[in-house]
Amino acid sequence: MSQLSEAALSREATAKPQSCVIEQIHQHVSIRRYKPDPIPREWVEAIVAAGQRAATSSNLQAYSVVAVTDAQTRTTLAHLCGEQAHIAQAPVFLAWCADLARLERACELRGYKQVTRYVENFLVAVVDVSLAMQNATLAAESFGLGTCYIGAIRNNPREVIRLLRLPRLVFPIAGMTLGFPDAAPKRHPRLPLRAVLHWECYDRTGEDEHLLAYDRTMAETGIYDGRQVAFPGKPTDMPDYGWLEHSARRVAQPMRIELRQVLREQGFELE
Ligand SMILES: Cc1cc2nc3c(=O)[nH]c(=O)nc-3n(C[C@H](O)[C@H](O)[C@H](O)COP(=O)(O)O)c2cc1C
Incomplete structure (x- = not known):
């Protein structure tokens, strides 16, 4: 309380x-x-x-x-x-x-x-x-x-x-x-506050509900129209492409995989 x-x-x-x-x-x-x-x-x-x-x-x-x-x-x-x-x-x-x-x-x-x-x-x-x-x-x-x-x-x-x-x-x-x-x-709406703000301890109650609601909100903005992230085997004109699909495609692909090596070359050993 x-x-x-x-x-x-x-x-x-x-x-x-x-x-x-x-x-x-x-x-x-x-x-x-x-x-x-x-x-x-x-x-x-x-x-x-x-x-x-x-x-x-x-x-x-x-x-x-x-x-x-x-x-x-x-x-x-x-x-x-x-x-x-x-x-x-x-x-x-x-x-x-x-x-x-x-x-x-x-x-x-x-x-x-x-x-x-x-x-x-x-x-x-x-x-x-x-x-x-x-x-x-x-x-x-x-x-x-x-x-x-x-x-x-x-x-x-x-x-x-x-x-x-x-x-x-x-x-x-x-x-x-x-x-x-x-x-x-257009401004990009953000996740509902309750999805990111946890009081006293981390609480995942209602997480899917927040994500699905936000997914719809983002899909409705039209922000992704013509800007769908390419992913092997997936279409780039998906009708229900929202934040979930966009973010999942973004994090399900390896990116900039040689960074650790370049960091080492620059003197950052990252042990
Ligand atoms: C660390 C970081 C890297 C980003 N890199 C790019 C980029 O390379 N090209 C680009 O167009 N936008 C880039 N962005 C902008 C994000 O796509 C943008 O902040 C996000 O979609 C939210 O939109 P908004 O800033 O209009 O609210 C980057 C944002 C951050 C914080």
Whole structure:
């Protein structure tokens, strides 16, 4: 039984965003079409600086960002990231990287040897960069800019590492397109809150019901029209293609299977 006070209960009953931050968060949508207008350099700096204000494990700040504006480099990146045209179209591409190279230097300067062989150190850097890039996303959206994360930066990691001249102990985790939106796509509804929020302990009661309801909601949005994930032996024009089919196809295929090897080559041993 919930221990909420009367005041809290009445607040809950009329629950709606209480600040412009929450309102802005709920307006988020990934943008995949951009105007050619450039972004002032100071805006990019303000966006990355906002990223830097995110909490960071032990203040280690184990990440770096490479901001790419050069059109030729963006075209090459679009090709390396699965021919995603929005990478070449957006005036700025941010490559968000896990970075233990700076800490390696800190160790050298102070006479220590950094331990980089365990998964934990890599996870610290991945969490740090994830928090920073989401802060940056919100900052960009507050300028009226659109963004789209690019996980496909890990499609051809060796080539991206070479292109952006990433040193040992620096690894690209996600890209981000940045530009003035030239489209107003539909927002993707999210799973019902009760499917992801568990009070006191993990509780799967009603899980299938939530999933099936969400599956229908997503199918009805039309978001998957013409964008069904290919899967061997399955049609790409399935009428009841919703979140379940989309997500199942996405996770039932091996992806980027050489990542561990490339991480090792970059100095992340992942033991
Ligand atoms: C880590 C990460 C990687 C992503 N990679 C890509 C990508 O390579 N290409 C793309 O078009 N969208 C990419 N996305 C965007 C997701 O497809 C999108 O966030 C999701 O479908 C929900 O849509 P919304 O952001 O509009 O709410 C990525 C998102 C995240 C968080």
